[in-house]
Amino acid sequence: MTVRSRFHSIVSSIVSVHPHEISALLHAFSCFFFILSAYFVVLPLRDDGAISLGITNLPELFVGSLVLTLIAAPVSTVIFSLPYLSKGKALVLIHRFFSVSLVVFFVLWYSSSAKSFPSGSKVSVPHSTFKEDLKVDENLGSPAISPGSGNHGWFYISVRTGFFLWVALLNLITISSTWARIIDVLDSESGSRLFGFIGAGATLGQLLGSLFAAAMTWMGPFLLLFAALLMELAAQSSKGINQGIPHHTEELSSLREGEPDQHVETDEQIRPALAGSSPKSSTSLGNPRLWVMLDGLQLIMSSSYLLSISLFLWLGAVVSSFFYFQKITVVAMTVASPLGRRKLFAQINSFIAVFILAGQLTVTERILTVAGVTMAICLAPFIAFSNMVAITLWPTWFVVAVSETLRKVVMYVVTRPGRELLFTVVSREEKYKAKVCIDVIVQRLGDATAAGMYKFLFGTFNRRTSTVALYGLPVCLLWIVTAFRLGRRQEHLAKLHVASTP
Template structure:
């Protein structure tokens, strides 16, 4: 088992799967994880774009806004992103306590069991049509997307070496993309037949399969740590619940990672908000808007899969992470330049597809390979803090930036997006400079 987990993988997907059994389980894990999430993502998008304030917000909140002369439907995304950010601030220390005090075999399953139980609760909320279910689900889905995926990639860095990561992360990402394909297909096929509530049960089934994959992959993680005499993940990490945030402040590489993620989120948030306003006008029905977002997701995942299978592994293994980090920035700058000149709805959707696909197929795998060369505190604590607090801080900041710029029209929104995309590219260059200082493999 240990030899398979640590030897460099053969070129080609068949050779990689044949020589590296953990790759099979890693692919299945990410496939199930993203299938479960993408079943729900169109529901989340539809709630955010809903014109029915009562479906999104609880009556007490609507009454409070009304009493203060504020039409809550004019600030849906800004309010939701603000709420998500503060929820992340509360959850980050709790997550820090979990990973500090409990071994990997405990906190990894605990994260997914929590989300499975939550989905059963949302089944009841949507089935009974409880007012405010949209807000609660939006908050939950944002937390699920970031924590569940952040935990996945941190765990992968326990299983694979840096050399292996450059070979297999493209394949793992492709497996996730196939899951992201399946999710919207399930949603588009079922939502108008069985209703939104039953989609919660479908997602819970996929997350249950993730638990089996975690149990299997932990065996290879343990073998790798023992063979290379690394610090064992089977013992608690210890330390403070705020270690992740402290590491980001102290370490230059982590600071550049945080800045890169912040501005990357800014580009996506500004584009997302502009798209949501368009959908709100064109698709007032929740089921119709859910179907629209599922089609956008399918387009994103098609492009992502093509790049992952035909380009990502070759690029990372041959040229390292630099092109994978810089190409998305250049592509986004070109896209926003076009939108600044001609912000047509179809063009917005096309740039959205390009932006998200380049993040999933290139930028994300490139960033995650860095974590294979650092210790567990950086991966599980700092990495999670970047993917949650910093990420949602970017959402919050640029949701309000978009609100201000949108007063002057779509052209100004996309000119602002150009500035943000330029800052993201500069951050990528700073990260690459610090990445060159890391050892070839993680320290013992």
């Protein structure tokens, strides 16, 4: 037995995969591994930078993310629509662009940090222990949660504000674009089997990236260079996502170069049903237009199914942002040292990743294939509702930490793979145009909405986290109802797709 065949047999023993799917599966696994590794290497640096600007400024940063996304999202869809650029090459360019951008931010961050020290002083590497870094600050008027940004200069503030916005954009664009590519080469059946394993690559990246960030916190902005290298490795891995997949259906065969517009009669007959009762016929993806994002919005508005997906993701983003604000607020109030905050953020991410990885390798496939999409996407809003109740009754750091762990484990083990299955029953045009629009624009709209709500509630109720959580309960209930109806709709469309396939 050759090394290659032995490796394939090992993969087959872990996940139910056909021989022709192994190459694409492993490339998708490694691509997400490198993307999430890069993201979690720089995430503690980003969050601590945001705290240094003042907790009360976080909602404005989320609104800024929305504005930046509205500008950048059309660019990614235009890249995917260029006739002379294959989808695989477009994905490589997106990853490589963000790799270069991290190098640029390293230069800016390092320059701004040097200028923040008085002239003549030397910057030394801290040697304090983690226990010493976790100094409790009982003063609620500390700089970490004060309205202003301390005595920092405009360059310092600009760099950290820009980095916060950019990292959020990196996370959304790269992950959404990669998933769009994956679901274009996998159907609903193969996705149910393989999405859990692919997601495990992302979680393994989160684990190793968080562990590296926790161990190498003293490196500060130099972590950005390592993250840039990881993003380049993600670009290299994305090249093979479409390799080894037999294009046995029309939709998959259209991926081949030189045959971008082949359609069979059966596919044209079932496409309106899969688009959510939208009669709009598919147009060539090889026709670049500056208003391609408007096409994505038009596809969403003309499909009740895509509108339901948008509402589901919007509600999820609102709830997730509530938990994020609560976590940052508690850390800012209890940990005084910037180095200690970075270590704490990294260790929390590592702790969560261990449970997510174990769940994705053992639970995801069983839930998606046995319980179905409806159960998968309903579990996250149900857990979120339970967490809101717990925080309302016991607003402590321990409850917030446990709630954050449960929420993320359920989200990435079950709901996220189930969410991607929602797009396996739509047309190819909707996958590339509408999906990117939904994943990026709708996500940021949810973040911005939550930011405004949280800032109002946080100020109105004198920074009482328990009261803020109480107002999140109606959002969770609406999320549960939307998830149930959407899951039933997807299962119905999937059956239509199977019945119509010759």
